[in-house]
Amino acid sequence: MTDARMPGRRCISPPIALRVAALCLFAVPTSFAQDVQQATRLQPAGEGGRAGTFANDWQSTHPFADVVRYAEGRREHLAAAVRDYQCLLVKRERLAGHLQPHEYVELKVRHSRTEDNGRAIPFAVYLKYLGPSSIKGREVLYVEGENNGQLIATKGGGGPLANVTLTLDPHSDRALQSSLYPITEIGILNLAERLVVEGREQIRADDRPDEWDIQHFEKAKIADRVCHCIQLRRTRRLAEDSLHTMRVFIDEQHAAPVRYAMYHWPVEEGGAPVLMQEYTYTNLQWNVGLGDSDFARNNPDYRFYTSSDTRSATTAATSD
Numbered sequence: 001m002t003d004a005r006m007p008g009r010r011c012i013s014p015p016i017a018l019r020v021a022a023l024c025l026f027a028v029p030t031s032f033a034q035d036v037q038q039a040t041r042l043q044p045a046g047e048g049g050r051a052g053t054f055a056n057d058w059q060s061t062h063p064f065a066d067v068v069r070y071a072e073g074r075r076e077h078l079a080a081a082v083r084d085y086q087c088l089l090v091k092r093e094r095l096a097g098h099l100q101p102h103e104y105v106e107l108k109v110r111h112s113r114t115e116d117n118g119r120a121i122p123f124a125v126y127l128k129y130l131g132p133s134s135i136k137g138r139e140v141l142y143v144e145g146e147n148n149g150q151l152i153a154t155k156g157g158g159g160p161l162a163n164v165t166l167t168l169d170p171h172s173d174r175a176l177q178s179s180l181y182p183i184t185e186i187g188i189l190n191l192a193e194r195l196v197v198e199g200r201e202q203i204r205a206d207d208r209p210d211e212w213d214i215q216h217f218e219k220a221k222i223a224d225r226v227c228h229c230i231q232l233r234r235t236r237r238l239a240e241d242s243l244h245t246m247r248v249f250i251d252e253q254h255a256a257p258v259r260y261a262m263y264h265w266p267v268e269e270g271g272a273p274v275l276m277q278e279y280t281y282t283n284l285q286w287n288v289g290l291g292d293s294d295f296a297r298n299n300p301d302y303r304f305y306t307s308s309d310t311r312s313a314t315t316a317a318t319s320d
Helices: 014-027 062-082 188-205 310-319
Strands: 040-042 084-095 102-110 124-131 139-144 151-154 165-168 212-222 225-234 243-250 256-264 273-287
Touching: 062 188, 062 225, 062 256, 102 225, 188 256, 212 243, 225 256, 243 273
Parallel strands: none
Antiparallel strands: 040 212, 084 102, 084 273, 102 124, 124 139, 139 151, 151 165, 212 225, 225 243, 243 256, 256 273
């Protein structure tokens, strides 16, 4: 994926974003089987379909080696070629044992970089929740190195408290009440990084590399985007590891990971694997030229109140 192949600049207006969210209610897979329902399974290339670049024999044939190697290449490419992007993120996580409803998020991400004039551009993220209704309208802003390292967030949802604005440590318990990962780890580049780190950890710790099954599926579709799916599945349940299946979907046009899903073993024999987390990036628009104003608290399109805003002060007092 080069800059020449990336879509041109185009902003997501709220009406368009809402229509995209409605589309994704039906386009994003909702079950383990639907993930690869329309895909075609490919026979692995080479003996066992396994190849790698690790030092000893069992590591070189470990099924995670392919995923790690791919993720490393994508991480390096994304860091070099992608300055920023905006998209619709559809996420679902199991928190405290309960599977949460799908969340639909209008997402803007700017990667950190140093410009030719020496100016350092920090990593920045802006989120606006389009659903579910309980948090619709919530906004979250984080700029690395600014706001004393804290994120800024509104409550969202309906009622008079919807625009109450808080500042939180992104790694605090309160900030992580509704998410498995901090906002500092959001985005496709961070997804590639997580695949590298967790894949290498799995390889180092795994003394049963032959108890994995790896499958490749072509022409899997995510929101009408054609993807290649890599599935890694444990063939035997381990007491010390509840991981059952991991799936990574790679957009064939942009060669970027756009969906990740992880499942634990079924609760009952013969049951469906238990979804633990899934993240799908759709309607991606690369290098759209996001500037400082896109990550500014005082952006007139955002609803972050300041301490001097009487509406915020009144609302905050009401909530005490």
